[in-house]
Amino acid sequence: MTKDRIYLFDTTLRDGQQTPGIDFSVEDKIAIAKMLDDFGIDYVEGGYPGANPTDTEFFASKRTQNASFVAFGMTKRAGISASNDPGLAGLIQASGDAVCLVAKSWDYHVKVALGCSNEENLDSISGSVQAVIEAGKEAMVDCEHFFDGYKNNRDYALACARTAYEAGARWIVLCDTNGGAQPSEIRETIAALIAEGIPGERLGIHAHNDTGQAVANSLAAVEAGVRQIQGTLNGIGERCGNANLVTLIPTLMLKPHFSDRFETGISLEKLAELTSLSHGFDELLNRSPAAQSPYVGASAFATKAGIHASALLKDPRTYEHVPPESVGNFRKVMVSDQGGKSNFINALKRRGIEVGKSDPKLDKLIAIVKEREATGYAYEGADASFELLAHRTLGRVPEFFSVTSFRVMVERRFNAMGQITTVSEAVVKLVVDGQEMMSVAEGHGPVNALDIALRKDLGVYQSEIADLELVDYKVRILNGGTEAITRVLIESADSDGGRWWTVGVSDNIIDASFQALMDSVVFKLMKNRDLAGRIAAE
Numbered sequence: 001m002t003k004d005r006i007y008l009f010d011t012t013l014r015d016g017q018q019t020p021g022i023d024f025s026v027e028d029k030i031a032i033a034k035m036l037d038d039f040g041i042d043y044v045e046g047g048y049p050g051a052n053p054t055d056t057e058f059f060a061s062k063r064t065q066n067a068s069f070v071a072f073g074m075t076k077r078a079g080i081s082a083s084n085d086p087g088l089a090g091l092i093q094a095s096g097d098a099v100c101l102v103a104k105s106w107d108y109h110v111k112v113a114l115g116c117s118n119e120e121n122l123d124s125i126s127g128s129v130q131a132v133i134e135a136g137k138e139a140m141v142d143c144e145h146f147f148d149g150y151k152n153n154r155d156y157a158l159a160c161a162r163t164a165y166e167a168g169a170r171w172i173v174l175c176d177t178n179g180g181a182q183p184s185e186i187r188e189t190i191a192a193l194i195a196e197g198i199p200g201e202r203l204g205i206h207a208h209n210d211t212g213q214a215v216a217n218s219l220a221a222v223e224a225g226v227r228q229i230q231g232t233l234n235g236i237g238e239r240c241g242n243a244n245l246v247t248l249i250p251t252l253m254l255k256p257h258f259s260d261r262f263e264t265g266i267s268l269e270k271l272a273e274l275t276s277l278s279h280g281f282d283e284l285l286n287r288s289p290a291a292q293s294p295y296v297g298a299s300a301f302a303t304k305a306g307i308h309a310s311a312l313l314k315d316p317r318t319y320e321h322v323p324p325e326s327v328g329n330f331r332k333v334m335v336s337d338q339g340g341k342s343n344f345i346n347a348l349k350r351r352g353i354e355v356g357k358s359d360p361k362l363d364k365l366i367a368i369v370k371e372r373e374a375t376g377y378a379y380e381g382a383d384a385s386f387e388l389l390a391h392r393t394l395g396r397v398p399e400f401f402s403v404t405s406f407r408v409m410v411e412r413r414f415n416a417m418g419q420i421t422t423v424s425e426a427v428v429k430l431v432v433d434g435q436e437m438m439s440v441a442e443g444h445g446p447v448n449a450l451d452i453a454l455r456k457d458l459g460v461y462q463s464e465i466a467d468l469e470l471v472d473y474k475v476r477i478l479n480g481g482t483e484a485i486t487r488v489l490i491e492s493a494d495s496d497g498g499r500w501w502t503v504g505v506s507d508n509i510i511d512a513s514f515q516a517l518m519d520s521v522v523f524k525l526m527k528n529r530d531l532a533g534r535i536a537a538e
């Protein structure tokens, strides 16, 4: 059976740019356009040339090799011809293969926002589309507020779509601009439009997520007959965002309900890069990927529940709707107080630690983890501390060094210039190879001072930890008040590209930090000896 082609249109660089808090530079835009182009997106909408210096510079040359490069802008103003409208001229002259024109399709907006007659708006649509086509470019029209317009004045909304179609627009894109439409309304409206003679292969959908249904509305539109979907990476966009292409693409490609009938321009090999595309984009935005994102989140294929882990290990299909590797993600069976033996055996096996299901040491490890989690530890986010605990319980951690005591002082005083200054100093006493040593250090804060002192002189091990770096430090107060229990999580990295998390818990923040720092250093020494850190994918 031949499949219908679904065209994917990305508006990350245009509607995504309208997200509060997001402001791309030209360099960002170049990098994102390349990511989208390499991935196999059909249309990359780059922005609004002429609206601001960034977009104008971005459109100085074509920024995609395979994807169609699209300039966005509004239809010509009423009362002037297309050739006399400087805004439209700027769009047409900008580098790019296509122009996407935003046009009013709700008569209320024509009256209130444009202040012209309904006929003048229709004339702006046809005149602008014709001007784009005459310039040798593909024209498409984003019918703004189409679904609201259809509810309020069906005939006028249809007239706008028909005018764009008859003027030769390749795509007439139906926009749920305010994001309030429901899937059933989308389906019914599109069916009516197709019944009026505008074919589905010329229709697109642009859905906003104000009721959390942008993806559902886009899929409903496809079921109703549209063949172009507009959306953004990770669902960014104005207000609550746009339809998330990172969710839509795997649904179209992996769910038989869609994949039996439709195909996209993306290969299955590229689909396996989806998680890296999504996370790479978050990296560029300087934000952490959302753990619960469908398909690509760190939790998308994770389980803490013992019953789930047990079944997953027998056959992953028991608790997975698609194979994680199909989207470049991976299965994660975590250890926590929600886990049973299967979680632990699997987590240990991944780290190269074999233990039998009936080994009493396994029961002991599970009991320790559950007991510690009850007091505030969280091993699911502290892989290295879990691994060390497992090695210790199974009796396999060398005694590299021991800390006999530490002391941390924080002093607030006036400096020589008479300004108030806060100084942190730490003293650590430890025994390495039978030799007692003492290190003193000052730091930006008490934890920093302690870290520097601990790692200042580790005797024979000093050169081994030279490339150890602390890259993140998180503190969580587990119950209120100044005598609260504190959980500290530390992320460490080394020059091999290794990254690991350690945890400490105490009613004293310095003590909690010390535990996490100690685990980090010991883990590094174990890792250097290939005794830890050999984590295999599940």
Ligand SMILES: CC(=O)SCCNC(=O)CCNC(=O)[C@H](O)C(C)(C)COP(=O)(O)OP(=O)(O)OC[C@H]1O[C@@H](n2cnc3c(N)ncnc32)[C@H](O)[C@@H]1OP(=O)(O)O
Pocket (backbone or CB within 6 Å): 015, 018, 048, 050, 051, 052, 074, 075, 076, 077, 078, 102, 103, 104, 113, 114, 115, 124, 144, 177, 238
């Ligand atoms: C639903 C959407 O997401 S549509 C995209 C929205 N995105 C943006 O607006 C981002 C980029 N926009 C901009 O930088 C500016 O709006 C510009 C540069 C395009 C225009 O700036 P200005 O000329 O100062 O106009 P301003 O932004 O104040 O108002 C928009 C004008 O366009 C008119 N207009 C709006 N939509 C259309 C349309 N589809 N066709 C013709 N004219 C339109 C409005 O009536 C208004 O005209 P007025 O100034 O005579 O009242």
Ligand SMILES: CC(=O)C(=O)O
Pocket (backbone or CB within 6 Å): 015, 102, 142, 143, 144, 145, 175, 176, 177, 178, 206, 208
């Ligand atoms: C065009 C557009 O972004 C909208 O109508 O939402």
